[in-house]
Amino acid sequence: AQSVAQPEDQVNVAEGNPLTVKCTYSVSGNPYLFWYVQYPNRGLQFLLKYITGDNLVKGSYGFEAEFNKSQTSFHLKKPSALVSDSALYFCAVDHGQNFVFGPGTRLSVLP
Amino acid sequence: SQTIHQWPATLVQPVGSPLSLECTVEGTSNPNLYWYRQAAGRGLQLLFYSVGIGQISSEVPQNLSASRPQDRQFILSSKKLLLSDSGFYLCAWRDGMNTEAFFGQGTRLTVV
Numbered sequence: 001a002q003s004v005a006q007p008e009d010q011v012n013v014a015e016g017n018p019l020t021v022k023c024t025y026s027v028s029g030n031p032y033l034f035w036y037v038q039y040p041n042r043g044l045q046f047l048l049k050y051i052t053g054d055n056l057v058k059g060s061y062g063f064e065a066e067f068n069k070s071q072t073s074f075h076l077k078k079p080s081a082l083v084s085d086s087a088l089y090f091c092a093v094d095h096g097q098n099f100v101f102g103p104g105t106r107l108s109v110l111p
Numbered sequence: 112s113q114t115i116h117q118w119p120a121t122l123v124q125p126v127g128s129p130l131s132l133e134c135t136v137e138g139t140s141n142p143n144l145y146w147y148r149q150a151a152g153r154g155l156q157l158l159f160y161s162v163g164i165g166q167i168s169s170e171v172p173q174n175l176s177a178s179r180p181q182d183r184q185f186i187l188s189s190k191k192l193l194l195s196d197s198g199f200y201l202c203a204w205r206d207g208m209n210t211e212a213f214f215g216q217g218t219r220l221t222v223v
Contacts, residue, residue: 032209043117043201043214044155051209090155094209097143097162098170101155 002027002095004102012108013081021076021105023091032094033074035065037087038104044090050074061085081109113138117202117215124222130175130189132218134202137183142204144185145212146177149199161185197222 003026013019025031032051036044048059055067065076074091086109091102117134124130136142146158157170159177167177174193178186185202199219205212 034211036214041199041217041219043216044203044212046211046213049211088153097168097208098145098157098160099212103154 002093002100004091004093004100006089006091006102006105008105009103010106010108012110015083015109015111016080019078019081019085019107019109021089021091021107023074023076023102024072025074025091025093026072027093027095031067031072031074033065033067034092034094034099035059035063035074035076036090036092036101037061038090039087047076083109083111085109113204113213115202115204115213115215117218119218120216121219122221124192124220126194126222127191130187130192130196130220132187132200132202132220134185134187134215135183136204139183139204139206141182142206144179145203145205146185146187147201147203149201149217155201159187192222194222196220 005024007022034049035047037047038044047063048057050057050067058064063078067074088104088106090104092099114137144161147155149155159169161167161179164179175189199217201217202215203212
């Protein structure tokens with residue numbers, strides 16, 4: 001069965017520092033992986049996806065993610081965090097007609 | 112370009128009252144449509160999905176139902192709301208497998 005883990009409930013980082021939000025997955029077959037961001041009382045916004053090809057995927061708002069097949073990970077990264085990046089982040093894996101979402105990681109960027 | 116509309120944004124309903132939340136998508140045809148519920152601002156629970164008109168799959172048994180009367184319209188309903196139905200409801204669409212989903216702005220439902 002497909003599953004997604006986000007081992008950190010909360011990540012705190014100082015503004016200007018690099019940030020990483022972790023995601024590991026368990027799938028049968030080739031993984032199709034996604035990152036979404038959610039601001040308070042809003043829907044989820046798509047950030048980036050990995051389908052195939054280059055392991056480093058670039059997305060919206062300066063975010064990128066690195067697909068690592070041997071470690072079954074798809075960590076979200078940004079070189080320099082902004083206070084406005086503070087939000088809830090979800091990793092997801094494609095599962096047929098549906099997605100399987102991770103539990104979410106709350107990112108707080110401190111000024 | 113494609114857009115998704117979900118309404119209302121907030122709703123307060125008494126226990127035992129009916130519910131109807133509507134979601135429509137513009138700019139695409141035959142999308143996959145989804146209803147999710149998010150409790151306490153964290154994880155997403157898939158409630159229903161639909162791959163075509165009149166085709167509804169339910170992921171969890173519950174007090175809710177869904178219908179897709181038109182290609183780009185997805186409705187979430189209940190005949191009698193329970194307190195436990197409170198939450199943040201999200202509609203989403205995607206073009207098919209292995210593509211990203213796009214979400215509506217959500218409906219905050221409070222059952223009192």
